[in-house]
Amino acid sequence: MRADTRGGTFLGLLVVLSMLGPLTLNILVPSLPGMVQSLNSTKETVQLTLSLYLLGMAVSQLILGPLADRFGRRPVVMVALVIYTIASIAAFAAPNVELLIIARLCQSFGATAGLTLGRAMIRDLYDENKSASMIGYVTMAMVVAPMIAPTLGAFIDSHFGWRAILLFCAMLGVPSFLIAALALPETRPVTLIAASAKEVMTRSLGLVRNPRFMAYWGASAFCSGIFFAFLGSAPYLMIDVLGQDKRAYGFWFMSLSLGYMVGNFISGRMVRKLGTDTLIYWGNIAGLLGAVLILLVAGFGALSPLALFLPAMITSFGNGLVLPNAIASAIGVDPKAGGAGSGLMGFGQMGVGALMSYLAGHTTTTSAMPLAEIMLVCAVLSLASGWLSRKPNPQHHEPDKA
Numbered sequence: 001m002r003a004d005t006r007g008g009t010f011l012g013l014l015v016v017l018s019m020l021g022p023l024t025l026n027i028l029v030p031s032l033p034g035m036v037q038s039l040n041s042t043k044e045t046v047q048l049t050l051s052l053y054l055l056g057m058a059v060s061q062l063i064l065g066p067l068a069d070r071f072g073r074r075p076v077v078m079v080a081l082v083i084y085t086i087a088s089i090a091a092f093a094a095p096n097v098e099l100l101i102i103a104r105l106c107q108s109f110g111a112t113a114g115l116t117l118g119r120a121m122i123r124d125l126y127d128e129n130k131s132a133s134m135i136g137y138v139t140m141a142m143v144v145a146p147m148i149a150p151t152l153g154a155f156i157d158s159h160f161g162w163r164a165i166l167l168f169c170a171m172l173g174v175p176s177f178l179i180a181a182l183a184l185p186e187t188r189p190v191t192l193i194a195a196s197a198k199e200v201m202t203r204s205l206g207l208v209r210n211p212r213f214m215a216y217w218g219a220s221a222f223c224s225g226i227f228f229a230f231l232g233s234a235p236y237l238m239i240d241v242l243g244q245d246k247r248a249y250g251f252w253f254m255s256l257s258l259g260y261m262v263g264n265f266i267s268g269r270m271v272r273k274l275g276t277d278t279l280i281y282w283g284n285i286a287g288l289l290g291a292v293l294i295l296l297v298a299g300f301g302a303l304s305p306l307a308l309f310l311p312a313m314i315t316s317f318g319n320g321l322v323l324p325n326a327i328a329s330a331i332g333v334d335p336k337a338g339g340a341g342s343g344l345m346g347f348g349q350m351g352v353g354a355l356m357s358y359l360a361g362h363t364t365t366t367s368a369m370p371l372a373e374i375m376l377v378c379a380v381l382s383l384a385s386g387w388l389s390r391k392p393n394p395q396h397h398e399p400d401k402a
Contacts, residue, residue: 065343263320
């Protein structure tokens with residue numbers, strides 16, 4: 001199925017499909033502390049429903065990208081949505097935390113397709129700067145999902161229990177599948193249609209050996225690590241340490257989405273003028289500033305909701321500048337491996353994010369210092385990677401593909 005992909009309908013569809021992954025990730029976060037007692041488990045074990053979900057999103061993108069290069073973007077998305085719906089039902093019915101973790105892992109695989117392949121589909125059609133702009137606008141709209149997800153999850157939990165959240169996810173999977181079946185076009189480049197599995201794998205492995213691609217990979221991965229480290233610690237710091245309720249956490253979490261949206265908006269408006277590398281650099285500076293501020297808050301023992309979330313909002317603003325530009329630039333290193341490139345970038349974001357989320361959640365006690373240290377290390381590594389990725393002429397524009 002090849003359809004017109006130049007209008008707002010196409011981007012709107014990509015927004016809907018891309019929202020599924022982050023919404024499903026964040027909607028359960030406010031319930032994590034309460035699930036410890038409900039499942040007769042420990043904080044560290046329940047944390048795996050978040051950390052391994054992220055890991056599942058990471059690993060699945062290594063699989064989804066090459067599969068989309070080989071078989072097409074559309075069929076891979078369709079199968080993934082079926083997996084997502086079935087896994088959500090299994091998570092709802094899971095009798096213990098172990099089976100819940102397994103179901104969440106499968107759920108993450110299906111939820112990731114729209115996020116991964118949406119970026120590849122944009123890069124299939126447009127040049128580097130145009131792609132960065134469009135990815136920025138898509139993700140600006142997409143962050144509505146994590147903005148409302150904690151509040152929505154807290155509401156469902158308060159009225160129906162945390163299991164109802166997973167049933168709600170299953171109910172999202174069905175219309176997502178139907179919308180994709182009716183309206184999702186195929187954008188895979190003609191040059192990939194006849195590519196063999198061996199050719200696809202060769203191109204995919206070539207990206208890992210490409211220093212420029214890996215520099216963009218590092219900028220994207222460690223920039224995301226800043227956010228996910230915060231995500232792993234913030235619920236416990238807010239609810240257990242500061243005594244805030246789940247609804248308050250959901251309210252404060254919206255500030256992160258606001259910062260990210262502003263960064264995305266600026267990226268979409270300024271990328272043609274400044275170039276992708278300049279925006280990556282300043283985004284990394286914002287991430288470093290936010291990490292340093294949280295370090296100061298932890299060092300002076302001045303922890304409060306505002307002192308915790310204001311620096312995090314600055315780092316989220318930096319994410320909004322770094323991610324769309326690093327992703328578009330990385331996928332453009334070899335457009336013939338667009339799906340694999342998008343998958344590898346997503347693997348970096350989610351894989352490093354899962355690790356940082358687990359480390360932050362595992363080390364959090366009554367202080368934000370472990371979180372601050374993890375965020376600072378990620379910020380420095382992202383800044384260094386972004387510097388290494390800089391092109392000799394960042395204002396160079398390749399011809400628009402659209």
